[in-house]
Amino acid sequence: MSEAAERFAQFKLVLLGESAVGKSSIVHRFVKNTFDNMRESTIGAAFLTQSVHLAESNTTVKFEIWDTAGQERYKSLAPMYYRNANAALCVYDITSRSSFSKAQDWIKELKKQAPEGIVICLVGNKVDLKDEREVDEQEVAEYVEELNQEQSSAGAPAGKVILAECSAKSGDGVLETFNVIARALPVEDAVGGARNRQLRNKRSSGVDLSRGRQQQQSQAASSCC
Amino acid sequence: MSLYEAPATTTGHLALPTDKTHSRSGSSYSGNYSFINMYDCPSPGSSHAVDPTVESELEELHLTEELNSAKRLGEVAEVDEGDEGDGQGQGQGQGQEADEDSSVKESDTSDSKDGTIVGSDTSGTNAGSQVSATMVGSSSVLSLARNSNISVSTRTSSIPFDPTSSILDISDQAVHDQVLKSNFDRYGFKKPSSEGSNGVSGERYNTWFKDYSRYLERNKKKWQALMKNNGLGEAESRTKPPNRFPPKSDKVKKLIRKGIPAEWRGNAWFFYAGGHEKLNKHTGVYEQIVRDTEGVHNKDTEVIERDLNRTFPDNIYFNKSLETKHLKDSQLNSSAGKEETQSIKSLRRVLVAFAHYQPHIGYCQSLNFLAGLLLLFMREERCFWMLVILTERIIPKVHSANLEGVHIDQGVLMLCIKEYIPQLWGILGKNFEGETLSEDKILTRLPPVTLVTSSWFMSVFVGNLPIETTLRVWDILWYEGSKSIFRISLTICKMCLEDTAFNSRGNVGSGAEIDQIELFQFMQNYPKTIIDPNILIDNCFKKIGGYGFGSLSQDEINKCREFVGKQRARLTSKKQSVMKAEMSDEERRALQSSGFDGEIHDVYGFHRSIMSGVAWNKNISNRMKKKWKK
Numbered sequence: 001m002s003e004a005a006e007r008f009a010q011f012k013l014v015l016l017g018e019s020a021v022g023k024s025s026i027v028h029r030f031v032k033n034t035f036d037n038m039r040e041s042t043i044g045a046a047f048l049t050q051s052v053h054l055a056e057s058n059t060t061v062k063f064e065i066w067d068t069a070g071q072e073r074y075k076s077l078a079p080m081y082y083r084n085a086n087a088a089l090c091v092y093d094i095t096s097r098s099s100f101s102k103a104q105d106w107i108k109e110l111k112k113q114a115p116e117g118i119v120i121c122l123v124g125n126k127v128d129l130k131d132e133r134e135v136d137e138q139e140v141a142e143y144v145e146e147l148n149q150e151q152s153s154a155g156a157p158a159g160k161v162i163l164a165e166c167s168a169k170s171g172d173g174v175l176e177t178f179n180v181i182a183r184a185l186p187v188e189d190a191v192g193g194a195r196n197r198q199l200r201n202k203r204s205s206g207v208d209l210s211r212g213r214q215q216q217q218s219q220a221a222s223s224c225c
Numbered sequence: 226m227s228l229y230e231a232p233a234t235t236t237g238h239l240a241l242p243t244d245k246t247h248s249r250s251g252s253s254y255s256g257n258y259s260f261i262n263m264y265d266c267p268s269p270g271s272s273h274a275v276d277p278t279v280e281s282e283l284e285e286l287h288l289t290e291e292l293n294s295a296k297r298l299g300e301v302a303e304v305d306e307g308d309e310g311d312g313q314g315q316g317q318g319q320g321q322e323a324d325e326d327s328s329v330k331e332s333d334t335s336d337s338k339d340g341t342i343v344g345s346d347t348s349g350t351n352a353g354s355q356v357s358a359t360m361v362g363s364s365s366v367l368s369l370a371r372n373s374n375i376s377v378s379t380r381t382s383s384i385p386f387d388p389t390s391s392i393l394d395i396s397d398q399a400v401h402d403q404v405l406k407s408n409f410d411r412y413g414f415k416k417p418s419s420e421g422s423n424g425v426s427g428e429r430y431n432t433w434f435k436d437y438s439r440y441l442e443r444n445k446k447k448w449q450a451l452m453k454n455n456g457l458g459e460a461e462s463r464t465k466p467p468n469r470f471p472p473k474s475d476k477v478k479k480l481i482r483k484g485i486p487a488e489w490r491g492n493a494w495f496f497y498a499g500g501h502e503k504l505n506k507h508t509g510v511y512e513q514i515v516r517d518t519e520g521v522h523n524k525d526t527e528v529i530e531r532d533l534n535r536t537f538p539d540n541i542y543f544n545k546s547l548e549t550k551h552l553k554d555s556q557l558n559s560s561a562g563k564e565e566t567q568s569i570k571s572l573r574r575v576l577v578a579f580a581h582y583q584p585h586i587g588y589c590q591s592l593n594f595l596a597g598l599l600l601l602f603m604r605e606e607r608c609f610w611m612l613v614i615l616t617e618r619i620i621p622k623v624h625s626a627n628l629e630g631v632h633i634d635q636g637v638l639m640l641c642i643k644e645y646i647p648q649l650w651g652i653l654g655k656n657f658e659g660e661t662l663s664e665d666k667i668l669t670r671l672p673p674v675t676l677v678t679s680s681w682f683m684s685v686f687v688g689n690l691p692i693e694t695t696l697r698v699w700d701i702l703w704y705e706g707s708k709s710i711f712r713i714s715l716t717i718c719k720m721c722l723e724d725t726a727f728n729s730r731g732n733v734g735s736g737a738e739i740d741q742i743e744l745f746q747f748m749q750n751y752p753k754t755i756i757d758p759n760i761l762i763d764n765c766f767k768k769i770g771g772y773g774f775g776s777l778s779q780d781e782i783n784k785c786r787e788f789v790g791k792q793r794a795r796l797t798s799k800k801q802s803v804m805k806a807e808m809s810d811e812e813r814r815a816l817q818s819s820g821f822d823g824e825i826h827d828v829y830g831f832h833r834s835i836m837s838g839v840a841w842n843k844n845i846s847n848r849m850k851k852k853w854k855k
Binding site for chain 2: 012019020036037038039040041042043044045046047048049064066069070071072073074076077080081083084
């Protein structure tokens, strides 16, 4: 492995999904590694940050996490959330069918309105409640497959929807999800400065912009997980 | 061991609490108290007195007439102060709410009816207390009772407590010490266990509480003196929370800003918000709605159900599992704590009834916190009408289906920040790309910091500020109206700006951009650290050494709201006319990101003239203030 200097990149990630699917819980598991059985409803938005380190490319990715309120009517604030977002986590609850169709709506909305090249990840939460599962894994996989085919046949730039499941309660899959997203993000653009003025200002010197081989591999792996 | 057994054991055979409003606040303390008893210290329960239920109930019936006249006096005071910048909320239309025609007889009927709803009218008292005695003894009976009879299932009847008992009297050293020892505060909220990003430690809480309780003691004496001077029976205010309060005046306003004694809060809020008038006009309405909406399922009730257990999960009255927190986590996750508290049941009824009564609002997340906090201080019918008053009169449209009021009030707040805290505006008044927003774009593209500040309005600081600080703001809110939210918001913003930690973020050095997310995080977490309410209130209102936001008048807020609302309406209609044409996603996206700048530019020419109108009014109010001083 080459001895490239460590790279930093910062991205805005927004969480969307029906109320009580566990958006804030996922964030708290990721940021603080804690879980509360009962968490207060999020009003408006909540802001947190957390970094992940990608060893294979020696890159630290800092997520600016915009956690949002889930209720339908908060949608009028949504453009503020996803404007300039680099990634979106569309969360549903595997024990609630309606939450899955809500997540599908969000994906539609993002494809229409969000910045181009946004990394979208569809996450089924609460896998610890697998006995109460209402949303079939196979069905979700087919939906995503179809979505991604549409995307490529329409000649649209890459930007496949990533599929994941997790449990904020047990912690299963949470970190992995954020890692997969980090790998899918255009780290070299951000480090290069097109996207990220803070980092350009602070850390533009001495950054190796070459894309690591491993990173490419992991990106390929992520899109079909 | 059930939480609600505790009051029964410590308070013995209390009669039903008479005072409908205060039983709840009392019960908080009772529960907390007994909780402390159970786990922390030996029972001091002897000081609990039997509530003279019947007497107080009767007295309330006779009060109404006097109350109406007191109210009218209040109106006069309001008008008198109207021109002063910090006068009484003339924009609230509280006076209009007073029903000129409501005869004494009518009021009497309504009040007694009122009583039947909560099962605390004179005739029902005995039966009620019997049921409640059973209920507190057995949690399974609790749930049965809920289905059988509305009156039985309200907290009032299920948690007997005398609100004047010693638990509220933190001048009692024993009680004071118990609050210090407990893991829960006076209201049943869990004290923060460690210094986190969004809170303060229990230790810091205790240090503050020791001082603050002395302040409260002194303050209560002032209140008692005020009551006495207004002929509102000294005896009354000593033995139980008063139902009547002095008409609005400068003196009362000052004392309100110093804080209402916790045990009087529910009654005082209700009185000054115009709750009695509202209730008298709508006799039996709440009861009827609760009956009509029982078992209803719709979109609103779905969201409500999901939010019930996410309302104050750190409060023992809302989360039973907190009782068992001393058990191991594994035990906790099993069966314990799954059971609904009376507060949760009341919360469900209030929110469902509200959604039904205000269909243009329905249920909006954050109403759960507003109702939840009210329920700690008053019974559910009053809580219901307070929600109606808040959403109709104080912050209209904020909870409406499209949250239009949120956008409007955030627009107003941003204009205020630009006007009054220009230095902060220099940091916050930027769009997502980090470009400074020019004057004509503030309203079309609200700066992202409004995602932080909008929750200050939607939940009126519940969960944003520490509980005691929130309650002090609420004291002022119900008395002075919506301008209080703006004044306090501006004060918080300025305190943020003056905080050294903010400054280190704010001046990242030689021309470098500020990391917006860090600013948002700071502004999001900062209010939680304002543990001493007096600092916030003094900064806001103090004539010398304060920020002077106390002179931001309701009139100015109303004018500004109207202006922002009009601009938004024009913008929306422009947007629609542009958008309805068939266009590709790309075109739409391009248009969206351009923010329709070209389209609304002319609108902003209009903006200036109206804004100067607002400024003109400010000058007027300043001049008027000087006049008044003379």
